[in-house]
Amino acid sequence: MMKEYKWWQSAVFYQIYPRSFADGNGDGIGDFVGMTQKLDYLQSLGVDAVWISPHYPSPQCDCGYDVSDYCDVAPEYGTLDDFRTFLEEAHQRGIKVVLDLVLNHTSDQHAWFLESRSSLDNPKRDWYIWRKGQDGQPPNNWYSTFGGSAWELDPQTNEYYYHMFFKGQPDLNWRNPEVKQAMVNGMRFWLDLGVDGFRLDAVGTIFEAEDLPNSQCDYTLDDLYIRQTKAIEDPGEKFDGGKLWLELFKYQVEQPGIHELMCELRQVVDEYPDRVLIGETEGVDYYGNGDNELQLVFNFPLMATHQLTADWVRSNQKERLSSLPRGAWPCNTLGNHDKTRVFTHFGDGRHNHSIARANLAVLLTLPGTPFLYNGEEIGMTDFMLESPGQFRDSYSPFIYQKDQELMGSSPEIALKRAANAGRDRCRTPMQWENAANGGFSPAEVQTWLPVNPNYQEGINVAEQELDSDSLLNYYRHLLSTRRMSPALVFGGYRTLFSKDPDCLIFLRYYQEQTCLVVINLSSQRRTLDLVAACGHSEGKVIFGSHTRPDRLALDDLFVSPYEVLIFNL
Ligand code: NOJ
Numbered sequence: 001m002m003k004e005y006k007w008w009q010s011a012v013f014y015q016i017y018p019r020s021f022a023d024g025n026g027d028g029i030g031d032f033v034g035m036t037q038k039l040d041y042l043q044s045l046g047v048d049a050v051w052i053s054p055h056y057p058s059p060q061c062d063c064g065y066d067v068s069d070y071c072d073v074a075p076e077y078g079t080l081d082d083f084r085t086f087l088e089e090a091h092q093r094g095i096k097v098v099l100d101l102v103l104n105h106t107s108d109q110h111a112w113f114l115e116s117r118s119s120l121d122n123p124k125r126d127w128y129i130w131r132k133g134q135d136g137q138p139p140n141n142w143y144s145t146f147g148g149s150a151w152e153l154d155p156q157t158n159e160y161y162y163h164m165f166f167k168g169q170p171d172l173n174w175r176n177p178e179v180k181q182a183m184v185n186g187m188r189f190w191l192d193l194g195v196d197g198f199r200l201d202a203v204g205t206i207f208e209a210e211d212l213p214n215s216q217c218d219y220t221l222d223d224l225y226i227r228q229t230k231a232i233e234d235p236g237e238k239f240d241g242g243k244l245w246l247e248l249f250k251y252q253v254e255q256p257g258i259h260e261l262m263c264e265l266r267q268v269v270d271e272y273p274d275r276v277l278i279g280e281t282e283g284v285d286y287y288g289n290g291d292n293e294l295q296l297v298f299n300f301p302l303m304a305t306h307q308l309t310a311d312w313v314r315s316n317q318k319e320r321l322s323s324l325p326r327g328a329w330p331c332n333t334l335g336n337h338d339k340t341r342v343f344t345h346f347g348d349g350r351h352n353h354s355i356a357r358a359n360l361a362v363l364l365t366l367p368g369t370p371f372l373y374n375g376e377e378i379g380m381t382d383f384m385l386e387s388p389g390q391f392r393d394s395y396s397p398f399i400y401q402k403d404q405e406l407m408g409s410s411p412e413i414a415l416k417r418a419a420n421a422g423r424d425r426c427r428t429p430m431q432w433e434n435a436a437n438g439g440f441s442p443a444e445v446q447t448w449l450p451v452n453p454n455y456q457e458g459i460n461v462a463e464q465e466l467d468s469d470s471l472l473n474y475y476r477h478l479l480s481t482r483r484m485s486p487a488l489v490f491g492g493y494r495t496l497f498s499k500d501p502d503c504l505i506f507l508r509y510y511q512e513q514t515c516l517v518v519i520n521l522s523s524q525r526r527t528l529d530l531v532a533a534c535g536h537s538e539g540k541v542i543f544g545s546h547t548r549p550d551r552l553a554l555d556d557l558f559v560s561p562y563e564v565l566i567f568n569l
Helices: 032-037 041-044 080-093 112-118 178-191 221-233 241-248 258-270 310-323 340-346 352-365 394-406 409-423 453-457 459-467 471-483 486-490
Strands: 014-017 049-052 096-102 149-153 159-162 197-201 274-277 332-334 369-373 494-498 503-510 513-520 525-530 538-544 552-555 556-557 566-568
Touching: 032 041, 032 080, 041 471, 080 096, 080 178, 096 178, 112 513, 178 552, 197 258, 197 552, 221 394, 221 552, 258 274, 310 459, 310 494, 332 340, 340 352, 352 369, 352 471, 352 503, 352 566, 394 409, 459 471, 471 486, 471 538, 486 503, 503 525, 513 556
Parallel strands: 014 049, 014 369, 049 096, 096 197, 197 274, 332 369
Antiparallel strands: 149 159, 494 503, 503 513, 513 566, 525 556, 538 552, 538 566
16 A cells, blocks of 8 residues: 655745745735735745744744744734635645744743732742742853843842743743643644644753752853854864753753653644644654654754765764654754855855755755745845844844953954844845845835845846746756655655765655756766666756756766756666
8 A cells, every 4th residue: 555645744844934024014024914925936936835933922032932922913914814814825825834833931021921920929920930049149050042041030029030042031831731731722723723733942942950950060151152152263163062052051951741742742733634743953852753742853963064065964864864763754954044044054155056056956855854944045145234233133232242241352343243143144034026125125114124235136036037047946946846756755765875075876766766866065077977876877867957968878977066966767
């Protein structure tokens, strides 16, 4: 019997950052009317599902990751009816809709927190993590990952509340069954409306060590900042920031209880047909036994490099695929709203366009569900803000101060570092046209973040639609090749030439179809003899980044720098 696959196994996801995607009412901020207008665009791009970053009412202290009502739409994004229309229109086009669910914390303006903070004996007091201080000091030495103590003293009751992220994002106490129930009600609200699943935010941070032990680390978060800053600016500096961060936050992440909770949430979505849970984590343990926790967990290690070399990708795949529990489905991405834009991240300054094309081929031909981030299809780049007043990510003003204080830097240097450390740079409005404001908002409007002026240099949708050679049309073409090639979607994966320094070469095979994928990830020209390895003397080219005949001999295959060739054998 033929194995049945789920929609999220064959889908290509596209992340929409709602504030920056499409401004339907011309107020400088993206919204659901705008998103609905762009559904035809998404359909023509060839994506199957969207993940929308938080669209809930929020004071925006963390750009929507501080939710003040889980069952509504932020007024600047529209109304619940606008959302319903969007959902219906997306579904009509065969596009699934996945929402972002922020579980670890709410906004400090959420009604639950306002109640909780109001008195020591409020029934919702225990919905958050409140503790007494000691001798005017916070309950322990934990940090917020966004800087400073993780504890904020609330003068109303003279106790501290815990926040892993900004102080406007108090952590919920998930050990309280009422909290779980309230959040599950929120999930059901959207599932009942017909959404197709959730991307679960920051799952690793949901539980903290119950007895709140002090961290024993002999370094501080400031020490990490200093070393990290040096490492960014001096590539010779050896520094594993991730490892040190994990040690420092040891009692604040990955604590007991989390996998039981994931199972419970999975049971909730499984009451509805065909829904999906995706975790913002790289931990393969979040797949549970392969079918009882999250269906998709990001392979973040793939993008943790400045260059996707053939060796890097092969060893990532070897490690990753062998560590997945049986039945688990891989999931790859190269960028999102927290990271440097793909084009900027992997560009070497000389071959950026070719690298972007080769990297997309990696993402769309490796086993697993790919996630794209809005704007990458036109090669949008990071945009560094030029004055502190422009910052919208609250992390940047913090770094702007911190850098001057810790590093003794000038305001100019601190500004550069703050712009680089913050995430506004990858969240600027989508560039739709070569027109004022990149066609995102009317000319006279000030957009919530400035539009990157490089919309005037061809980095916009309208001009790329007309250019058959554009990155946008390359994305469309490759997405359509993938869609028509079951081997690329469902197929087994076998590496060929596993030591080749330049080219990533592998087979994907499924039923009658075998695809040979050749991606030159280097600036070297190569000639390859693939006949013995793949058992065929020639192949039919089903996708090529360069103009090539329909069939090519495989015994003396010339491959240009960064060329992509996909064959049917
Ligand atoms: C991860 C989100 O992707 C990020 O944008 C946010 O700041 C934190 N979680 C806190 O919610």
